[in-house]
Amino acid sequence: MALLADALSRVKPSATIAVAQKARELKAKGRDVISLGAGEPDFDTPDNIKKAAIEAINRGETKYTPVAGIQPLREAIAAKFKRENNLDYKAAQTIVGTGGKQILFNAFMATLNPGDEVVIPAPYWVSYPEMVSLCGGTPVFVSATQENGFKLQAEDLEKAITPKTKWFIFNSPSNPTGAAYTHDELKALTDVLMKHEQVWILTDDMYEHLTFGGFKFVTPAEVEPGLYNRTLTMNGVSKAYAMTGWRIGYAAGPAELINAMTTIQSQQTSGACSIAQWAAVEALNGNQDFIAESRKAFEKRRDLVVSMLNQAPGLECPTPEGAFYVYPSCAGLIGKTSPGGKVIETDEDFVTELLEAEGIAVVHGSAFGLGPNFRISYATSEAELEESCIRIQRFCNACK
The missing domain is CATH 3.40.640.10 (Type I PLP-dependent aspartate aminotransferase-like (Major domain))
Known part of the structure; x- marks a missing residue:
């Protein structure tokens, strides 16, 4: 008798979680990896919210x-x-x-x-x-x-x-x-x-x-x-x-x-x-000031990433209205050969070769149902984003 339910055959593991895990594994091996895969703000939870949680514990709300x-x-x-x-x-x-x-x-x-x-x-x-x-x-x-x-x-x-x-x-x-x-x-x-x-x-x-x-x-x-x-x-x-x-x-x-x-x-x-x-x-x-502050930071990061990606040959990055993602097209690189010598046939090839060559972890667009694109989360520091975009530009320039 088979152990696993038939329903399991209808479901795939999360591609975004898989990318984050792969980046962690490479980092653990000593690789210099910047992960732009996770959809998670890099800011800390505001202090008033943390304080409310501590007070709830002290009140016995457990x-x-x-x-x-x-x-x-x-x-x-x-x-x-x-x-x-x-x-x-x-x-x-x-x-x-x-x-x-x-x-x-x-x-x-x-x-x-x-x-x-x-x-x-x-x-x-x-x-x-x-x-x-x-x-x-x-x-x-x-x-x-x-x-x-x-x-x-x-x-x-x-x-x-x-x-x-x-x-x-x-x-x-x-x-x-x-x-x-x-x-x-x-x-x-x-x-x-x-x-x-x-x-x-x-x-x-x-x-x-x-x-x-x-x-x-x-x-x-x-x-x-x-x-x-x-x-x-x-x-x-x-x-x-x-x-x-x-x-x-x-x-x-x-x-x-x-x-x-x-x-x-x-x-x-x-x-x-x-x-x-x-x-x-x-x-x-409670106080809602945090929202305006984080929004301002994200907007600045968005503008940086969109500008730098549009300077990379073969990429086209639209300017999104919200969230903290961009979804550039890599159509201009399909059919080219990566620095590692592999022909890039799909967006999944593109992100695999980018990770291998430059240590940048992003998620391929076909995982989200539409390619040839890839998703970058810009919920990380400006310094990391700038370094990431420099590496992406370098990778694109090196594709023949």
Whole structure:
């Protein structure tokens, strides 16, 4: 009898985690490696949030928590959605999970039946299709091309929807491209979704606070209130407050869906870490100055990286509106020979040869569903980014 479940054959390991691990292994062997693979702010969690966690420990907030989250955090989440997104949710319509991944997984586990389709714009975050497949659904990919700024067009969304479509996943600003949708660009998509009453919207707003140059963030149920009753609005404290390791994601949506997700979580992990939840209360309710400071630093880094990559022969790097990623095309290097003597046939060849020759770890675009591109995370120091871009330029110049 086989040990492993058939479901495992439908899922691939995370490419972003694999790149980070490979970089760690090479560093351990003494190689000079700069890893630009991880989607994680390099800033420390703000002091007021750390202090709130310490105070929670000293108060004895170290017991099991309610499955859907402690009441002060659920109230803070509802207040955040009202204050920042013009969305009215009761605390009972919210749920707290161990990171955004658990929120997504619970939603799919609670709603997907075999044969249900989930429309996913490509490039996509690597975990979306794997979660859909593990939960028995069928991912349906729709290309959002570089010509369109990596933004899904309304007519392409319309073509992808069938009677079997259960969910549409929307992520803005996007991981991996950094593309963010304006009010009008999003309205074109919500107009399509209004025509298809069977389609639910799962919006991943994790990078909401990381937009640049006066860009105004909007979320689907805010743009089209008619979608409120079939939208799950997901967010978290990881990116905005540099709290990746605290593992707190949250969402709000119709009570029926939230209750179903809570039932699944009750048999899976129960409530998220008590101390991390109290820290998240302070993150959402406390001083917000950190967000503007980190945004300013990220914008400066973005401009540095875009400028330097566009000086490398064979690369073309669009300027993204948000997040902390760029998604350059390496089409101009396909067919050339790397300094190591290998012909670069794919974006995966490009990133493999770049790591080998120059010790720069990035993630190939085909892992995100659209190449020939690669993703760079610029969530690291300006000095490291400058050195990385010099090495990338050198590599590109050496390709024949």
